[in-house]
Amino acid sequence: MIVGTSGLVLNEKLLFEHSDAGRKGYSLPALDVPAATLPDGLCREEIAGFPELSEVDVVRHFTRLSTWNYGVDSGFYPLGSCTMKYNPKVNEVACRLPGLADVHPATPDHLAQGALTLMYQLQEMLAEISGFPAVSVQPAAGAHGELAGMLAIRAWHEARGNARRTKVLIPDTAHGTNPATAALAGFDVVPIASQGVLTLEEVAAHMTDEVAALMVTNPNTLGLFETNIEAICALVHERGGLVYCDGANLNALLGIARPGDLGIDVMHFNLHKTFATPHGGGGPGSGPVGVRADLAPFLPGPLAVRDGDSYRFAGPPGSVGRLLAFHGNFGIMVRAFAYIRSMGAQGLRHATEMAVLNANYVRARLEGSYHLPYATRSLHEVVFSDRDLPNDCHTLDVAKRLIDYGYHPPTIYFPLVVKGAIMIEPTETESQETLDEFCDAMLAIAGEAGADPELLKNAPVRTRTRRLDETGAARQPRLKWERPC
Amino acid sequence: MDFPEELKYTEEHEWVQVEGDLVIVGITDFAQDALGDVVFVELPEVGAEVTAGKAFGVVESVKAVSDIYAPVSGTIEEINEELPDAPEVINTSPYGDGWMIKIRLSDPGELDGLMDAAAYQAHIAEEH
Numbered sequence: 001m002i003v004g005t006s007g008l009v010l011n012e013k014l015l016f017e018h019s020d021a022g023r024k025g026y027s028l029p030a031l032d033v034p035a036a037t038l039p040d041g042l043c044r045e046e047i048a049g050f051p052e053l054s055e056v057d058v059v060r061h062f063t064r065l066s067t068w069n070y071g072v073d074s075g076f077y078p079l080g081s082c083t084m085k086y087n088p089k090v091n092e093v094a095c096r097l098p099g100l101a102d103v104h105p106a107t108p109d110h111l112a113q114g115a116l117t118l119m120y121q122l123q124e125m126l127a128e129i130s131g132f133p134a135v136s137v138q139p140a141a142g143a144h145g146e147l148a149g150m151l152a153i154r155a156w157h158e159a160r161g162n163a164r165r166t167k168v169l170i171p172d173t174a175h176g177t178n179p180a181t182a183a184l185a186g187f188d189v190v191p192i193a194s195q196g197v198l199t200l201e202e203v204a205a206h207m208t209d210e211v212a213a214l215m216v217t218n219p220n221t222l223g224l225f226e227t228n229i230e231a232i233c234a235l236v237h238e239r240g241g242l243v244y245c246d247g248a249n250l251n252a253l254l255g256i257a258r259p260g261d262l263g264i265d266v267m268h269f270n271l272h273k274t275f276a277t278p279h280g281g282g283g284p285g286s287g288p289v290g291v292r293a294d295l296a297p298f299l300p301g302p303l304a305v306r307d308g309d310s311y312r313f314a315g316p317p318g319s320v321g322r323l324l325a326f327h328g329n330f331g332i333m334v335r336a337f338a339y340i341r342s343m344g345a346q347g348l349r350h351a352t353e354m355a356v357l358n359a360n361y362v363r364a365r366l367e368g369s370y371h372l373p374y375a376t377r378s379l380h381e382v383v384f385s386d387r388d389l390p391n392d393c394h395t396l397d398v399a400k401r402l403i404d405y406g407y408h409p410p411t412i413y414f415p416l417v418v419k420g421a422i423m424i425e426p427t428e429t430e431s432q433e434t435l436d437e438f439c440d441a442m443l444a445i446a447g448e449a450g451a452d453p454e455l456l457k458n459a460p461v462r463t464r465t466r467r468l469d470e471t472g473a474a475r476q477p478r479l480k481w482e483r484p485c
Numbered sequence: 486m487d488f489p490e491e492l493k494y495t496e497e498h499e500w501v502q503v504e505g506d507l508v509i510v511g512i513t514d515f516a517q518d519a520l521g522d523v524v525f526v527e528l529p530e531v532g533a534e535v536t537a538g539k540a541f542g543v544v545e546s547v548k549a550v551s552d553i554y555a556p557v558s559g560t561i562e563e564i565n566e567e568l569p570d571a572p573e574v575i576n577t578s579p580y581g582d583g584w585m586i587k588i589r590l591s592d593p594g595e596l597d598g599l600m601d602a603a604a605y606q607a608h609i610a611e612e613h
Contacts (some may be wrong), residue, residue, distance in 0.1 A: 474545075
């Protein structure tokens with residue numbers, strides 16, 4: 001059954017279009033003091049074009065817009081690489097506790113012991129989960145954590161006088177932010193064309209004495225575990241380099257494998273993916289970074305450190321410095337802390353097992369109707385392509401048609417190594433019924449591509465706005481409203 | 486798809502037209518088709534030095550952002566000033582109005598490393 005939009009679907013004009021001269025949302029008492037006059041030149045003759053509305057107009061405008069949101073609280077959100085798992089409400093309760101929500105970031109350490117204890121314990125829990133002895137929770141997003149990690153790698157090399165190491169190897173299955181991070185940290189990027197899973201030979205061919213680090217994503221953006229990772233790490237170390245792992249896909253490894261134990265030297269965490277804090281429009285993010293012991297002095301700081309029974313902010317000694325004002329997105333840290341504590345070690349491992357099972361369930365149901373470019377066993381996400389779709393139907397058409405069926409589309413056209421990629425990450429929080437309904441929709445769409453391809457090419461048809469001209473919007477964006485003449 | 490015989494090609498899907506010690510560079514019909522509608526192009530400045538195999542610019546489509554690599558080393562002699570305002574000509578005329586840069590060659594020997602049309606088509610077939 002199609003669960004698109006129908007019935008009482010409210011459209012909404014811009015505030016400017018609602019405006020009517022003289023309407024207002026306030027009333028002031030009559031003036032009972034002498035009127036003052038502002039000096040000439042400080043007063044505008046008119047404020048041209050500002051919308052004038054009553055209070056109810058404004059309330060309805062924003063309330064209607066709020067109903068247009070699609071999020072994990074309204075439906076299945078299989079956006080590959082983003083780990084759109086459900087965000088438990090107990091985390092929201094925890095982060096709103098007055099003692100945590102109201103603590104000022106400039107509060108002296110001795111009066112902020114609760115917040116410091118939480119940050120210290122979060123560092124310790126992330127260290128235990130990942131196998132990295134030192135963690136900084138300061139970075140405010142995934143790419144921010146990447147930058148922190150790459151700056152630490154640079155500082156580590158500089159401290160050893162390795163000025164020649166200016167290059168970073170990045171396989172084409174790594175996350176798209178990795179090359180940007182390496183460049184921002186001052187490195188030259190050397191791409192490695194991989195064949196799905198990175199091999200020792202591919203790394204060996206590029207691993208010269210000019211290479212500072214290899215940046216991998218594990219499992220990679222094809223949802224495949226890098227099975228050669230231990231040998232690759234050993235080779236990179238032997239030749240004087242370090243290995244950075246993009247931790248965005250950590251949801252596939254909790255309680256099963258620890259990146260630090262695999263030989264990886266630096267990794268960031270996405271609390272807003274793996275540890276169930278809100279993301280997308282609901283952010284902000286949080287991207288703690290973990291490192292092996294000899295890189296710990298270079299972490300961004302200050303860190304929460306323990307002195308006996310009390311905690312304070314300090315060091316680390318060779319820190320790459322602060323990455324932002326104050327201490328990071330503390331409210332997100334509280335949510336992640338609550339998530340980890342409420343799940344427990346067994347619960348986190350179970351979440352990973354279910355995430356992998358769900359991805360492979362979707363894979364098993366869709367395989368045969370959608371082309372699977374890599375046959376290797378999937379972990380937490382699965383990547384299909386549009387290669388076998390008939391009648392000139394493409395990935396974009398499938399994504400638009402999914403909207404008619406009431407689903408947020410998966411990630412499309414990424415990773416770039418798969419032409420017409422459809423990247424599905426169901427996460428552990430979806431029931432078999434939800435997965436079945438989604439797979440039924442995907443299979444119905446594959447059938448429509450053969451029987452009635454116009455259904456795909458005209459999609460979406462059940463939305464307020466039909467298919468948008470994305471090319472036109474990108475080439476000639478109209479970024480402001482213009483009053484009709 | 487069209488792959489003119491008189492051009493030379495790179496593995497990264499750029500084409501090269503040789504005119505004495507100047508070469509004209511753009512992206513191939515295959516590349517524009519794979520990218521989809523091109524919406525943005527970033528080109529180097531005239532006078533900039535480029536190195537064979539290194540990125541000299543960026544092309545962005547509705548699907549992806551990709552580096553464009555210099556087929557040969559040299560100095561940028563001229564850029565296609567029309568492209569930033571009309572990136573769609575890369576889709577409609579990849580070998581004509583969609584040209585990107587002219588490079589004054591520093592090492593003509595580098596041209597020997599490029600593919601002819603037949604070898605490039607074989608490369609595409611093998612890659613995909």
